[in-house]
Amino acid sequence: MNKKMKVEIKNLTKTFITNKNDQVKAVDNINLTINPGEFVCLLGPSGCGKTTTLRMLAGFEIPTKGEILIGNENVANLTPDKRDTAMVFQNYALFPHMNVYDNISYGLRIKKLPKAEVHERVDRILKLMKMEDFAQRVPSEMSGGQQQRVSLARALIMESGVLLFDEPLSNLDAKLRLHMRDEIRKIQKEVGISSIYVTHDQEEAMGLSDKIVIMKDGTIQQIGSPREIYQKPINAFVAQFIGRANILDGQIVGDKGDTVVLDVHGVQYVTEKTTKHKVGDKVQFMIRPESFNTSEKDFKAEVTKSVFMGSHHEYEVSIFGKTFEISENNPMRKITADVGEILSFSMDPNSIHILEK
Numbered sequence: 032m033n034k035k036m037k038v039e040i041k042n043l044t045k046t047f048i049t050n051k052n053d054q055v056k057a058v059d060n061i062n063l064t065i066n067p068g069e070f071v072c073l074l075g076p077s078g079c080g081k082t083t084t085l086r087m088l089a090g091f092e093i094p095t096k097g098e099i100l101i102g103n104e105n106v107a108n109l110t111p112d113k114r115d116t117a118m119v120f121q122n123y124a125l126f127p128h129m130n131v132y133d134n135i136s137y138g139l140r141i142k143k144l145p146k147a148e149v150h151e152r153v154d155r156i157l158k159l160m161k162m163e164d165f166a167q168r169v170p171s172e173m174s175g176g177q178q179q180r181v182s183l184a185r186a187l188i189m190e191s192g193v194l195l196f197d198e199p200l201s202n203l204d205a206k207l208r209l210h211m212r213d214e215i216r217k218i219q220k221e222v223g224i225s226s227i228y229v230t231h232d233q234e235e236a237m238g239l240s241d242k243i244v245i246m247k248d249g250t251i252q253q254i255g256s257p258r259e260i261y262q263k264p265i266n267a268f269v270a271q272f273i274g275r276a277n278i279l280d281g282q283i284v285g286d287k288g289d290t291v292v293l294d295v296h297g298v299q300y301v302t303e304k305t306t307k308h309k310v311g312d313k314v315q316f317m318i319r320p321e322s323f324n325t326s327e328k329d330f331k332a333e334v335t336k337s338v339f340m341g342s343h344h345e346y347e348v349s350i351f352g353k354t355f356e357i358s359e360n361n362p363m364r365k366i367t368a369d370v371g372e373i374l375s376f377s378m379d380p381n382s383i384h385i386l387e388k
């Protein structure tokens with residue numbers, strides 16, 4: 032069975048030297064703990080350093096500085112075969128000439144495990160993956176999703192302490208991606224293996240993770256559960272990277288301890304105190320499109336876009352020199368405002384989230 036390992040990343044840094052002798056700091060002094068059995072996604076835009084972090088965890092890159100503790104052992108300078116990790120790759124990386132049985136058992140055969148044990152473990156993993164009927168097929172005789180399941184099985188059979196995923200679903204079509212995402216999560220929960228998963232797909236990160244790590248320019252911006260990241264993003268970058276967000280200006284005009292009074296262009300809302308700002312400070316805050324109420328009238332604005340989406344109605348309105356996105360989630364009940372007309376709305380004070388500078 033899989034061990035549940037704790038992983039600790041301490042002051043991890045990777046600087047590459049390009050062939051023109053320029054220095055590129057791909058990962059810049061990051062700290063992160065993955066608790067035993069946790070599923071953690073590294074999420075961020077292209078070039079933010081997530082793949083480099085994963086490759087350092089796997090041992091394909093040696094850090095410039097810092098530690099990677101798996102259990103209590105610092106593995107930062109060990110080769111991939113000397114650390115307790117297994118990896119699932121984006122392109123499956125199966126041996127094309129080997130059938131599923133041989134692909135899955137390869138790692139165990141290299142380790143020279145007794146034949147009977149290899150057979151027993153392959154059988155168990157094929158059952159777990161519901162792939163018993165595919166044992167004799169070669170990769171070219173399977174769909175992308177089936178190949179990725181074999182690749183996952185091949186990693187799981189090693190019973191290592193940590194499973195690493197490098198964008199494993201990005202070669203699959205949208206529907207299959209969704210299905211495989213659920214499957215990965217179910218199997219990971221079942222075997223309880225600590226997992227680190229790289230993606231730039233925010234929905235994937237939301238659907239899979241116990242904890243999401245948002246990265247930018249080699250640094251960690253925020254670590255939190257999907258709910259924390261969505262509802263309480265620390266800054267405008269995180270707010271706009273996960274879901275859609277309106278960023279507005281306001282001023283703190285009162286402090287009640289746990290809550291503050293926020294003035295938004297003359298309308299006052301009592302909302303949670305999330306930053307160290309003081310009375311008088313001008314602040315930025317975030318509100319999601321679905322957190323407006325279009326049956327109240329705190330604000331009036333001209334509609335610049337109006338689209339019926341079935342389950343909701345999307346508006347863009349122009350106000351305070353900015354464009355806001357508003358989503359009316361019960362369009363059956365409402366009379367729709369068209370482009371050029373005036374829409375009235377208010378903000379849900381519980382959904383206003385003040386951002387760090």
Ligand SMILES: Nc1ncnc2c1ncn2[C@@H]1O[C@H](COP(=O)(O)OP(=O)(O)OP(=O)(O)O)[C@@H](O)[C@H]1O
Binds near residue numbers: 047075077078231
């Ligand atoms: N071998 C290398 N030599 C020089 N620079 C590199 C090397 N590998 C990565 N980089 C740079 O390091 C930074 C981080 O790259 P990395 O591949 O980790 O990003 P990423 O977040 O995984 O991006 P993507 O989503 O595009 O894969 C980028 O600026 C990249 O150009």
